[in-house]
Amino acid sequence: VTAPTTRCPPRWKEQDVRGNQVLRFAALGVVGVLLAAGCSSSKHSTAAPSSSGAAPAGSSSPVAAGSSAPAAAGSSAPAATGSSAPAAASSSAPAPAAPGAVNLTFWSWVPQIGKVVDLWNSTHPAIHVTVNTAAQGDALYTKLLTAAKAGNAPDVSQVEYQALPSMVSNGVIDNIAGKIGSVQSDYSAGIWSQVTLGTNAVYGLPQDSGPMMLYYRVDLFKKYGLTVPATWADFATDAATLRTKDPSAHLTTFSSGDPGWFAGLAAQAGAKWWGLSGSTWSVNINDAATQKVAAYWNDLVSKGTIAGEPMFTPQWNKDLDSGALLTWPSAIWAPGVLTTAAPDTKGDWAVAPMPQWTAGANVTGFWGGSSTAVIAKTKHEAQAIQFATWLNTDPTAVQALVLDGGIYPAATPGQSVPALQQAPPFFPNEPDFYKTAAGLASTAVGFNWGPDVTVTYNTYTDAFGKAITSKTAFSSAVNTMQTTTVADMKKSGFTLAGS
Amino acid sequence: MFCSPAVAFFVCFLLIPTGYAIWLSLRDSKVVGSGLTPGSRSEHFAGFGNYSAALRDPAFVSSLLRMLLYGAIVVPIMLGLALLFALILDSSVARLRRFARISIFLPYAVPGVIASLLWGFLYLPHVSPFIYAAQRLHLPVPNFFLPSTIIGSVANIAIWGGTGFNMIVLFTALRSIPPELYDSARVDGCNELQLATKIKLPMLIPALILTSVFSLIATLQVFNEPTTLKPLTNVISSAWMPLMKVYRDGFINGNLYLAAATSVIIAAITLVASFGFLRIVQDRAFGED
Numbered sequence: 001v002t003a004p005t006t007r008c009p010p011r012w013k014e015q016d017v018r019g020n021q022v023l024r025f026a027a028l029g030v031v032g033v034l035l036a037a038g039c040s041s042s043k044h045s046t047a048a049p050s051s052s053g054a055a056p057a058g059s060s061s062p063v064a065a066g067s068s069a070p071a072a073a074g075s076s077a078p079a080a081t082g083s084s085a086p087a088a089a090s091s092s093a094p095a096p097a098a099p100g101a102v103n104l105t106f107w108s109w110v111p112q113i114g115k116v117v118d119l120w121n122s123t124h125p126a127i128h129v130t131v132n133t134a135a136q137g138d139a140l141y142t143k144l145l146t147a148a149k150a151g152n153a154p155d156v157s158q159v160e161y162q163a164l165p166s167m168v169s170n171g172v173i174d175n176i177a178g179k180i181g182s183v184q185s186d187y188s189a190g191i192w193s194q195v196t197l198g199t200n201a202v203y204g205l206p207q208d209s210g211p212m213m214l215y216y217r218v219d220l221f222k223k224y225g226l227t228v229p230a231t232w233a234d235f236a237t238d239a240a241t242l243r244t245k246d247p248s249a250h251l252t253t254f255s256s257g258d259p260g261w262f263a264g265l266a267a268q269a270g271a272k273w274w275g276l277s278g279s280t281w282s283v284n285i286n287d288a289a290t291q292k293v294a295a296y297w298n299d300l301v302s303k304g305t306i307a308g309e310p311m312f313t314p315q316w317n318k319d320l321d322s323g324a325l326l327t328w329p330s331a332i333w334a335p336g337v338l339t340t341a342a343p344d345t346k347g348d349w350a351v352a353p354m355p356q357w358t359a360g361a362n363v364t365g366f367w368g369g370s371s372t373a374v375i376a377k378t379k380h381e382a383q384a385i386q387f388a389t390w391l392n393t394d395p396t397a398v399q400a401l402v403l404d405g406g407i408y409p410a411a412t413p414g415q416s417v418p419a420l421q422q423a424p425p426f427f428p429n430e431p432d433f434y435k436t437a438a439g440l441a442s443t444a445v446g447f448n449w450g451p452d453v454t455v456t457y458n459t460y461t462d463a464f465g466k467a468i469t470s471k472t473a474f475s476s477a478v479n480t481m482q483t484t485t486v487a488d489m490k491k492s493g494f495t496l497a498g499s
Numbered sequence: 500m501f502c503s504p505a506v507a508f509f510v511c512f513l514l515i516p517t518g519y520a521i522w523l524s525l526r527d528s529k530v531v532g533s534g535l536t537p538g539s540r541s542e543h544f545a546g547f548g549n550y551s552a553a554l555r556d557p558a559f560v561s562s563l564l565r566m567l568l569y570g571a572i573v574v575p576i577m578l579g580l581a582l583l584f585a586l587i588l589d590s591s592v593a594r595l596r597r598f599a600r601i602s603i604f605l606p607y608a609v610p611g612v613i614a615s616l617l618w619g620f621l622y623l624p625h626v627s628p629f630i631y632a633a634q635r636l637h638l639p640v641p642n643f644f645l646p647s648t649i650i651g652s653v654a655n656i657a658i659w660g661g662t663g664f665n666m667i668v669l670f671t672a673l674r675s676i677p678p679e680l681y682d683s684a685r686v687d688g689c690n691e692l693q694l695a696t697k698i699k700l701p702m703l704i705p706a707l708i709l710t711s712v713f714s715l716i717a718t719l720q721v722f723n724e725p726t727t728l729k730p731l732t733n734v735i736s737s738a739w740m741p742l743m744k745v746y747r748d749g750f751i752n753g754n755l756y757l758a759a760a761t762s763v764i765i766a767a768i769t770l771v772a773s774f775g776f777l778r779i780v781q782d783r784a785f786g787e788d
Contacts, residue, residue, distance in 0.1 A: 315624065466736065469733045494534050
């Protein structure tokens with residue numbers, strides 16, 4: 001599952017031990033009464049608290065929320081809080097391992113991954129896989145680091161693309177190039193580069209991806225006479241036109257809370273934040289492409305042409321649902337998020353290619369995506385690779401991942417499994433949704449990730465939050481990302497170009 | 500012999516983890532080259548490097564100052580309200596005592612994260628009933644998420660949640676004052692107000708000290724409320740409060756060594772502040788006897 005942002009807010013974490021059960025129930029009752037009494041502003045108000053639980057989970061793991069199963073959001077939310085969270089820890093082991101079978105442990109937070117693994121266990125008696133879904137995203141990486149140190153790491157784990165280099169540099173994951181057969185041919189070059197760091201190494205098998213596309217309100221575009229923007233210049237014109245037609249609405253919002261989103265936008269413009277040549281890293285977060293993207297959005301936000309509020313909040317849900325936001329430059333997993341965020345707008349949305357920087361071009365970025373990585377210290381590397389390959393390329397497995405886990409498969413053959421032959425339920429007006437999506441997916445480009453993406457992402461959230469509040473230049477926020485990232489890499493001892 | 504379970508628990512669950520945190524805080528890890536080849540990362544002794552890095556971090560210093568401001572808002576208001584409610588409930592003028600006591604106490608039973616989600620919802624402009632009402636009534640529209648107002652918005656959640664607990668502690672202490680004292684005071688011509696200020700307040704001092712120390716420690720550990728509000732707004736940074744910085748360094752950026760050093764600093768501040776406070780007030784409160 002993709003977790004494009006690295007912020008993992010503790011949500012609904014039952015860490016508070018004060019009070020007993022009775023009091024807690026009483027409290028919830030009071031909260032309910034308060035909400036019912038206090039929120040008379042609209043019918044969405046009372047609906048919002050439940051989605052406020054789902055929304056941030058979506059922000060830290062949009063594909064989890066993007067699953068058509070509503071349980072996805074719930075299962076991903078508490079796990080974000082770290083190792084102490086009483087997350088929905090479950091292990092799927094209905095079929096006991098056959099005697100003499102190899103036992104593999106697999107960490108993942110794909111919703112209902114246990115069902116997919118059951119398929120494997122029922123057809124592969126010699127290799128028994130046990131799933132642990134106790135953590136996701138950053139919390140899972142912290143656990144992986146600790147477990148690797150303590151010598152009880154799993155054999156296979158889900159790892160987002162941007163976290164691979166850091167896991168490799170911590171010795172958690174090792175190069176498996178040369179041991180993976182011909183599986184590379186199942187992937188497009190853009191996706192494959194996400195697991196190689198631009199080298200000859202292979203650090204995991206791509207599982208899912210988040211090619212970006214533009215979602216817009218068909219009905220409101222018609223109402224205000226807007227045309228679907230082909231370029232970012234058109235997008236800015238639409239944004240300004242909309243403000244004159246309806247001062248209470250915005251074309252979109254610029255979110256300081258979603259660094260993965262900004263990284264995808266920058267990649268679309270041609271940004272290459274990290275590079276690796278031999279054993280020397282280069283860091284170019286403030287390259288011309290990124291500065292171009294930052295300046296573009298800075299202009300729109302500072303003039304109030306678009307909003308500057310974070311995504312995945314109750315307010316964002318309400319604005320999407322009420323038509324105060326007309327577009328969402330998002331990724332392929334957006335339908336699942338819209339289903340919970342804007343339930344009243346079913347059938348009102350359509351999908352278009354991302355606006356382009358050059359008219360006539362056809363390129364987009366990725367927002368999110370993760371791989372299945374084989375842990376360096378596993379005693380059963382061959383079996384682990386066999387399982388990872390099956391999970392991400394076998395048609396039965398991919399079909400189950402799509403249906404139960406709500407992911408968009410990274411492997412090209414997987415993009416035409418039966419589950420992807422019909423439109424998402426929220427888009428009844430777009431019968432060719434996944435056909436369009438697959439076409440756009442092939443135009444997506446990414447860049448190589450560096451070994452300290454969490455630091456970069458965290459700096460994005462702080463620096464852009466500050467830039468929006470204090471109305472300072474986005475370009476200096478980008479520069480802060482660059483200097484903080486470089487300083488952190490230097491401190492850690494990485495060899496950097498030009499130093 | 501009899502205290503061996505206590506000693507064992509103390510060693511296992513306090514001494515060893517604390518010792519390990521201090522050990523971690525003196526370590527650091529470094530890579531060579533690209534850091535991608537196996538074995539390129541090694542742990543080494545860092546001396547006080549992590550401590551000086553933490554103390555030289557402007558974000559940490561400003562989070563400490565912000566915490567001071569937050570404490571200066573929360574502790575007096577929360578304890579003041581708690582004291583006021585306790586005195587009113589204890590006085591003979593109060594009606595519906597049981598109901599009032601429960602309704603003031605109830606917010607405390609709401610877990611901090613849930614309370615923050617609830618308040619966050621009430622703060623967000625487009626979904627807030629307060630802002631909706633203000634707009635309808637043509638009153639000045641408040642903005643709870645400005646750099647200048649956010650600390651009050653966070654403090655409000657803590658006060659909302661904490662007043663009830665402190666009130667119950669103070670109220671219980673009031674109830675344990677022997678009623679003969681009141682009788683004799685009334686015989687001497689005390690009215691309700693004088694009774695409160697001349698008899699009850701001095702008798703409450705130990706309970707007030709207790710609640711102050713608890714509130715002080717809670718202030719130093721403020722984490723849930725701002726962390727839960729953070730994704731809703733641009734104004735809360737990842738190191739907005741000291742413990743948020745520890746969480747960020749340790750669990751997002753993966754630098755447990757720096758996080759450990761910062762934790763040790765915060766623990767030291769907590770110890771000094773609580774014992775310092777106790778020292779001062781005890782001299783004041785009991786030194787006059």
